Amino acid sequence: MLKLLNTILIGLSTGAIYSLMSISLVLVWRSTRVVNFAQAGQAVFSTYIAYEVSLRTGNFWLALLCAVLSGALLGAFIDFFFMRMLFKHVTSGPIRAIAPVVATLGLLGIIRSAVGYIWGVEVKPLEPPVSTDGIRIGSEVLPFSTYDALILLIVFVVLMILTFIFQRTSLGLSLKASAFSPEISRLSGVRVDLTRTVGWAIAGACGAIAGVLATPTSLLSPNSLDILLVFGFVAAVIGGLESMLGAVVGGILLGLGVTFIANYVGSTLVFLSAFVFLIIVLLVKPAGIISGKRSRNA
């Protein structure tokens, strides 16, 4: 019973981080029709910024803030200088279908090498703001820690902020509109290109938070967040790749599923289970749990 409770709690906090990564992939996919594999690199860059700030000031919250800002800046930078150029250059041939994927992979490699050059390739720790030891209930020690609770809280706050932006502000409306129908939005006076860059910035910020939250319980290295990217992608596909709500639900479900596998079946199967979940979803419900109208072959 206690094991079940543990699994659920850990699953939730793991899933919360997947959700954030998943949201950042969904935001970019909706506006640009690119699955941004470079997001793992962007997140790792921001996390290194957080590491640097945390090392100098010892303040986790300042570090998180700096990571968010740098993540947003880097996201906007990549869209503005790189993606625009990509779409201008690549117009025809068999490469057309795979160019965005390959380009973001190249970008991932560049960011990762740059990070490795600046901070070295040795693993680095990031100090958590609160204890990562399990919470004690009577004589039992749960694996669920104060830090896991903090993750849930932070992700909840971030989701609230995002909901506010998308439901209550005109920026949110233009983000949704230009993702849904760029042509009509442009005709209605939305600056679609600028809006897309803002979308990339928000996505970069979400990825940065995911990276910073995931790191204290593991270690930081130039490719330490690749796995998070894969899980974020799987979560996004479970949720349909189009909807932010779907991304959150997908992330939580995946977090729970992965934790159940790790606790009840075997922790070496965790990586493969992501692939299995993905295949199952794609075969059984290819449009995702929260499905949009668009088909998957678009």
Add this chain to the structure above:
Amino acid sequence: MPKKLKVRLSLFILLGWVLLLLGDRVDELRVYQGASIAVYAIAIGSIVLLTGYSGQISLGHGALMAVGGYVAALASFEFGVPFWAGFILAALFSGMFGGLLGIAAARLSGPYLAGTTLALAVGLPSLANQFSILGGEQGLYFDIGMPPAILGESFTQYKWFYWIASLAALIVFFLLSNLLSSRYGRTWRGIGSNETAVALSGSNPQRLKIVAFTLSSALAGLSGALLVMTISTASPSAFPLALSLSVVTGAVIAGVSSLKGVILGSVILVAIPEVADAISHRVGDTLRISSTLPGLIISVLLVLAVLFTPNGPGENLRHLLHKGKSHK
């Protein structure tokens, strides 16, 4: 035998002769690199078949190579199968595995397929730690034995690798270039550019895509088995995510739409570590530079290739020559 086929066959025999002579002229390190080039060439060829022709993408070919490598190693380690049969088994098994994957893949498009195969590349090698028969982190030892005595005393192990890998590559590319210039190749090309048109002309795009994925996986498996031969162990660390990505990179740099660039792509992949080494020696060999430079070079090349030579450097060269002519 049609005339075109005859010409092609003699061309490949000639190429084999040149490779044979080359193997005698260069030192051990180059011979070993030659074997690696042949291994990568097969892997890149499998991506060209998949992406350039049938329009599918795979970021998980490293995992399929792992399947081939492990099958070959298991066959010789556990069942004492001769190594050449191990290579054939490797291609068969990874082809079957790829066929199953292809059934799922044929329903997916670009980003979904990319993500799915990426998840496979991340997940599959960890299986080695789950089943003890796969040897865990140390992996399985794979030894193809000494070169036959008939080849002489001075015939080294590396040269033996080089011969086997080159012969395999030559056979693969002879078959592949024939296949791609056949009806199949043309229909695959059609799927890549306009699937609906292919369906309307009476072919079944789904089935053709699955066939392409199966064949491509079989080739990947064969190259995985050859890779395991050159490093003598099949272990999870031999098939990292980076392998999958560098195979795609090689294909894109060489021009994903034709087989002609395959050698260029594989030479670049093998040369990059050496170039990076030379550069980091020149600027003062710090661990930082030498450990990040190969990745940087390969990624920069990838991005530049996508931006400026999206259909391969050959295509750009042809355009350039055309322009030159029309100006005269």
